[in-house]
Amino acid sequence: MQTLTVELPDRHYPIHVGPGLLDDASLLTPHLAGRQVMIVTNEVVAPLYLERLKATLAGHDVHEVVLPDGEATKNLEHVERIWDALLAAGFNRRATLIALGGGVTGDMTGFAAACYQRGIAFIQIPTTLLAQVDSSVGGKTGVNHPRGKNMIGAFHQPRAVIVDTDTLKTLPxxxxxxxxxxxxxxxxxxxxxxxxxxxxxxxxxxxxxxxxxxxxxxxxxxxxxxxxxxxxxxxxxxxxxxxxxxxxxxxxxxxxxxxxxxxxxxxxxxxxxxxxxxxxxxxxxxxxxxxxxxxxxxxxxxxxxxxxxxxxxxxxxxxxxxxxxxxxxxxxxxxxxxxxxxxxxxxxxxxxxxxxxxxx
Amino acid sequence: MQTLTVELPDRHYPIHVGPGLLDDASLLTPHLAGRQVMIVTNEVVAPLYLERLKATLAGHDVHEVVLPDGEATKNLEHVERIWDALLAAGFNRRATLIALGGGVTGDMTGFAAACYQRGIAFIQIPTTLLAQVDSSVGGKTGVNHPRGKNMIGAFHQPRAVIVDTDTLKTLPxxxxxxxxxxxxxxxxxxxxxxxxxxxxxxxxxxxxxxxxxxxxxxxxxxxxxxxxxxxxxxxxxxxxxxxxxxxxxxxxxxxxxxxxxxxxxxxxxxxxxxxxxxxxxxxxxxxxxxxxxxxxxxxxxxxxxxxxxxxxxxxxxxxxxxxxxxxxxxxxxxxxxxxxxxxxxxxxxxxxxxxxxxxx
CATH class of the missing domain: 1.20.1090.10 (Dehydroquinate synthase-like - alpha domain)
Structure with a gap:
């Protein structure tokens, strides 16, 4: 495993990269804001990695939202599904959102975190090479609008980014x-x-x-x-x-x-x-x-x-x-x-x- | 007129208070990010003050969104109407949103500004005493969710707050x-x-x-x-x-x-x-x-x-x-x-x- 530290004006966060990191609880738990954890993923990634991630988070109050796959899902309606799930679970300001998937999942989850109770903690676990080298840095989150891509969004930095290179084995x-x-x-x-x-x-x-x-x-x-x-x-x-x-x-x-x-x-x-x-x-x-x-x-x-x-x-x-x-x-x-x-x-x-x- | 300057970590903004300020273009124009201005108000306030504010903004590309009145409108659906209007007008990142109304209008407009293209300029013109003494400071914006008040929102500070005390003459x-x-x-x-x-x-x-x-x-x-x-x-x-x-x-x-x-x-x-x-x-x-x-x-x-x-x-x-x-x-x-x-x-x-x- 190698780690890059991204320096922000008021804090910093690590990007951990290496094989098998999905099973390493010690990389995740220091960045959780509390016991409440909501994993957001999609129908393609969930069958591959959701249970493993949940096992890594054993002992926490873990819920999940599984969205459809694809750029067409990157809209406000699906972000609302994340907010609905957070509220249905009774999650408060010390909840943590984890994005498990590609760029679409990361952008939507980051935006949901930016606006839930005016901002909660957020961890990225990108599973596509594009998301790993692009969305890991910059803090851009958001959704598309029928009139334009990425028109609605916010800057919201992750607490940590965990790149398990083994996830690329299932990438087309x-x-x-x-x-x-x-x-x-x-x-x-x-x-x-x-x-x-x-x-x-x-x-x-x-x-x-x-x-x-x-x-x-x-x-x-x-x-x-x-x-x-x-x-x-x-x-x-x-x-x-x-x-x-x-x-x-x-x-x-x-x-x-x-x-x-x-x-x-x-x-x-x-x-x-x-x-x-x-x-x-x-x-x-x-x-x-x-x-x-x-x-x-x-x-x-x-x-x-x-x-x-x-x-x-x-x-x-x-x-x-x-x-x-x-x-x-x-x-x-x-x-x-x-x-x-x-x-x-x-x-x-x-x-x-x-x-x-x-x-x- | 009196002015209070609110100091933020990285900038500051004025709260101007006094009678007749709605007609004073010199208080508004320094805080506009560009020519594009979208006024957000409601059906009660619009007949009273919208035309006067538009006259004050003469020379700018001014559009408006008139929402229904009341706490029940403080939801994502109405914020989406603001985003739709911004996109229909072809407004870019240098557009400015102006909230003309009470706390509900201010909270929704501020949130719309926080998330349009990841954040645009925002000016408050509160017309109720509660909004004038409460929403003018703190930067809290957002909407209610069926499961709780103010559950979805963001911190987004205004560029300026203009309190025309004459607007209280029409307040019940x-x-x-x-x-x-x-x-x-x-x-x-x-x-x-x-x-x-x-x-x-x-x-x-x-x-x-x-x-x-x-x-x-x-x-x-x-x-x-x-x-x-x-x-x-x-x-x-x-x-x-x-x-x-x-x-x-x-x-x-x-x-x-x-x-x-x-x-x-x-x-x-x-x-x-x-x-x-x-x-x-x-x-x-x-x-x-x-x-x-x-x-x-x-x-x-x-x-x-x-x-x-x-x-x-x-x-x-x-x-x-x-x-x-x-x-x-x-x-x-x-x-x-x-x-x-x-x-x-x-x-x-x-x-x-x-x-x-x-x-x-």
Whole structure:
């Protein structure tokens, strides 16, 4: 097991990463606010890990909420089910919520904790690679609204994050690959050495070597923590975390959410951002090849969907919320490990890139 | 106009109090986060003050949500109506919510602001005396759940509070009196000089003398601010703000919410707490008479409802959330201006007091 401590302005919390942590009561119990514990999970994860977690919490007053799976459940109605369960159990301000599952479960549980009796304790046990490297740091919680994603929410930091790398054994390979897109992103925007490490170890990561997974997750969380601390108000470097996302969101929207996984769209988006950085003279041809090979090694797609024309692609990029006014605002790479954000890219150049892009 | 500045750990905000402030754009505009403004009010207040406030905000992109009146509307469904309106208007993170109304409007609007896109700016314009002296300080926002009051909520501080004392001219006399109960409470728990001032000026307050109202509201807010700052974690002196509330909540529950106004129940509750403090030897008989006369001058009831026996009263007090485990925890007075919290009062003594109490 390895541990990263995330420093917040007024306190800190640990992210423990390693195999078999789900059974280790000593990691959990110091962070419980009292005897009352409510586990929130979903119909896919519950049969796999709920009973084991409950056994770890033996001796506490443990209840559970099992929600349906999927991004479509990330709404206020399901958060209300968590609140209803807390009140039906008679839980007070010293209750603790535990999120056992992926990003959707974590976002909803965190929001439920943020607003139950004006804020109760909350522990994350993320079981997807994406949630492990993304939701573990930053404190963002919330739900979608019919008119927009993540429109309703709060900042609420966990007391602890426990990443049991063994849970990735039950994750579909395609979701593991989607999570690797975010891991690669941290190398690209901040740490060329980590990129080199990923090139060496991608096969081992995909075959779920626990030591390699532990290292990759820790490193990803520490890069994100660094960036979040540098930019608490979200005005500056935090935008680097969106590398590939403006291109990627356009793909997700065009294809309908769920057809391309978020990580797959971001993978292709990072490839596009890299290629654009090359056209601007910032990265050489060898660098573009390196990114292509790394994405391929992770199993990620690099070709945009055939059905989306360059014109439609540009239109969708303008709709993305990271675009202010008329000008496209893009995260690009000056070099590996050195991201930048710019709204000065000539739109004709972006159009040409999209028109030239190989479709699948 | 007078102004109190409330100091928070990381910033501060003004409470402006005086007649005619609703028309003063210079008090509002410095606190707007941008051009987008959503006013939240209710069906009783809107016909009285909405157009005037909109005139004051001329030049901004002003929308409004008009909710039904009453405590029964303080639920998630109505907060969702505020979020729907914000999204329908296309409002972003630099939008500002303004609560124009009583405590229910303020609590719901503050909560809507706390969770819209993880927190937007919020200004309070309270139009009831209770909201002016209570909700202006403390940052508590939220809604009721069928299983309990204020169960869902967040701490979210306003950018500014604007109290136009002229709005009290349209407040029913009974509600003004109920608000005076909370004003008197601040004198009893913290400031004997303020109590003396209230004895002198109660008639003027009830006839809505603007200068006297301004002074009473400012003083009340400053006592509450003092106490909240001393006790941010709600473990200690903040409980003094509940003087009369354990007795009062028992009356409210017994009679069904809305039959006795909260302030009326608290008024009778403060009388009971005063009488119990006398029985414990802390206050003399003259002190009890002083409180009785002050409550009477304010128009507040001092007799418990005839239908509630001493036994039932005690039972309801135990149900109150301020009671931990089996022992009653009561806020009492060692002297005027010197409250204390104790769970060492003999329950037989409380029973005797309730049995002896004059009923109406």
């Amino acid at each position: 390979a395609r979701e593991l690959t989607a999570g690797l897109a975010e891991v690669i992103k941290y190398g690209l925007i901040r740490d060329e050495a980590f990129m080199t490490w990923l090139e060496t170890n991608m096969t081992g990561l995909r075959s779920l070597d626990a030591a390699l997974l532990t290292e990759a997750i820790l490193k990803s969380c520490s890069v994100k923590a660094e960036i979040v601390v540098e930019d608490e108000t979200e005005q500056g470097v935090r935008a680097y975390l969106n590398l590939g996302h403006t291109f990627g969101h356009a793909i997700e929207t065009a294809m309908g959410y769920g057809n391309w996984l978020h990580g797959e769209a971001v993978g292709t988006g990072m490839m596009m951002a890299t290629a654009l950085s090359h056209r601007l003279g910032w990265l050489d041809e060898a660098a573009v090849k390196r990114v292509a090979m790394l994405l391929e090694a992770a199993g990620l797609p690099r070709h945009a969907p055939a059905s989306v024309s360059a014109e439609r692609f540009l239109e969708l990029m303008h709709l993305d919320k990271k675009v202010t006014d008329a000008r496209l605002r893009l995260v690009l790479l000056k070099a590996f490990g050195d991201a930048c954000i710019t709204d000065e890219v000539d739109e004709g150049q972006v159009h040409d890139l999209l028109a030239d892009w190989e479709r699948q | 006399a009974r509600e003004l009196t109920a608000g005076l109960a909370e004003v008197i409470k601040y004198g009893l728990i913290r400031d004997e000089a303020f109590m003396t001032w209230l004895e002198t000026n109660m008639t003027g307050l009830r006839s809505l003398d603007a200068a006297l109202l301004t002074e009473a509201i400012l003083k009340s807010c400053s006592v509450k601010a003092e106490i909240v700052v001393e006790d941010e974690t709600e473990q200690g002196v903040r409980a003094y703000l509940n003087l009369g509330h354990t007795f009062g909540h028992a009356i409210e529950t017994a009679m069904g919410y809305g039959n006795w106004l909260h302030g009326e129940a608290v008024g009778t509750g403060m009388m009971m707490a005063t009488a119990l403090s006398h029985r414990l030897g802390w206050l003399d008989e003259a002190a009890v008479k002083r409180v009785a006369m002050l409550l009477e001058a304010a128009g507040l009831p001092r007799h418990a409802p005839a239908s509630v026996s001493a036994e039932r009263f005690l039972e309801l007090m135990h149900l109150d959330k301020k009671v931990t485990d089996a022992r009653l925890r009561l806020v009492l007075l060692k002297a005027f201006g010197d409250a204390c919290i104790t769970d060492e009062v003999d329950e037989g003594q409380v029973h005797d007091l309730l049995a002896d109490w004059e009923r109406q």
